[in-house]
Amino acid sequence: MTAAAEGTDATPAAARGRGKALLQTEQAQGLALISPTLLYALILLVVPVAVVIAYSFWTQDYLTVDRTFTLEQYRIALGEPIYRDLLLRSLWVSLLVSVFTVSLAYPIAYYISFHGGRHKSLWLFLITIPFWTSYLLRVMSWKVILGYNGVLNSGLMGLGIIDEPSTALLYNTSAVVITLTHAWAAFAVLPIFVSLEKVDRTLIEAARDLGDGPVRSFLRVTLPLSLPGVISALLIVMIPTVGDYVTPKLVGGKDGVMIASAIETQFKRGGNWPLGSALSVVTMTVVTIMALAVVFIIRQAGRRVR
Template identity: 50%
Template sequence: MDAVITRTDSSRTEAGFRFALLLPGAVVTLFLVLFALGLVVFLAFRINDGSLLGAGFTLANLLSVATDPLNCTVTLRSLTIAALVTVATVATAYPVAYYLAFHAGQRRGLILFLVTLPFWTSYLLRVFAWKVVLAYNGVLNSALVGSGILSEPTLAFLNTPAAVVVTLAHAYAAFAILPIYVALETIPRSQMEAAADLGAKPWTVFRRVILPCSMPGVLAAALVVFVPTVGDYVTPALVGGPSSTMIGSLIQAQFGKANDWPFGAALAVAVMLVILCVVLIARGADRRFGSRT
């Protein structure tokens, strides 16, 4: 009987300890995340009358988001730029993560330190650094003119969609490297050894064993990069031009100069729905790869 009571008290203590650990995160999630998202959704259905929360309910904001050619064009551009950033980031991050997992050896700690080193500085400073590199009189133009490749500086580097893609890819590189590295690190070495013992060449081992097993990390890295870059507005404003305007810039303008919070909230809801669809697609792909491996 005493043993049963002791076991019950122990389970209650453990449950209370888990609750205490979850409580701060639950409070933050509930009040600072879900409440804010709920308020954005609420605003999306309000009529803009100049007040903080609007007056009355309407579907005009969402209909305008779906039918206005400008909004559709900017949304499509945002998705395209985010997709290019994701592909570029993952494609460059995978070799680094592969080297870290299988060939770095004792240099692994140093390389991980170098990968995370840019995050010791502000995101704005990193964007400004790229602006200095890509500017008309910047580092890249000076190097090309000095080496004789160009006769004079060019405006083709800054204020272009390519500048936005390069800057965002560099900004989120570590977010792609680390998930892929973790996925590669957890692959049992016995599987690769068994494939090699059965006569598989290194490329075959990579294609049939390493790549499929690392796909959950690749998909996680793609989501970590794609989701924030869709709504980014700082980078397009600093290194992009009018042809690089993204949906985040429109949302910021509605909440700022235009003072039309309901329409800005409707734009934000539309972006969230698009991102939700992408996440569901990625989740389905992750399950497929998980069932294969």
């Protein structure tokens, strides 16, 4: 009787010992560390996206939501010319902003990385200064610069290039591209700088010892090795700019309206959440495909350069 009791008591004790040992493993500790973050991401990221996707398959009549499954909202989102045109314009503006931003950010990041010396941290600090102010203030400043009586028109008139202020600088797609390029410049500089910092300088010296000039060594060594930073910068700029509706609303006018403005209208003034959700899902899907295509094209170009 005593032996049986001891065997019965030993089993839970052994199980507790194994459980305690399991909790002390490196894998269990790692899961314990990421679990709060994972739960936070699920609540704030996955759940809202799931709700948007669910709404996109429903219909709404004023305040009444019909939860019957339907693809009507996607037929409207993909079939109506106005939404197709807005989506294509948004993708085109996003691509232009990404290319211009990275083209301007790369020389800055290259200079800081290769010629910044001991002042690299200072240069990076100076780049972030514009972000001390509100995003809206920066957009409004461009509205002042590009306005009819703005800085740019006054400067052009002072130089005698134009006789009267031009109205073509503001409230169009070009104004949206210029404003977004400035707004996202620092976000493109940082990943490119980090990628350039990882480039082994001895490889560049070896290329020059083998007869490559500065341009050839840059194209064959520095640029291919910094492509991960370029890809990151492109994605960091491209994905948010498609969904930006504040900048087009302030400086774009009717010629600079983008798909995000249509989505915002459906959710607020239009009162059609299912259609707004369908437009959001279509935009997210198209942006994902475009981002993957850009990554693939850049990687293939990098392999050909090598």
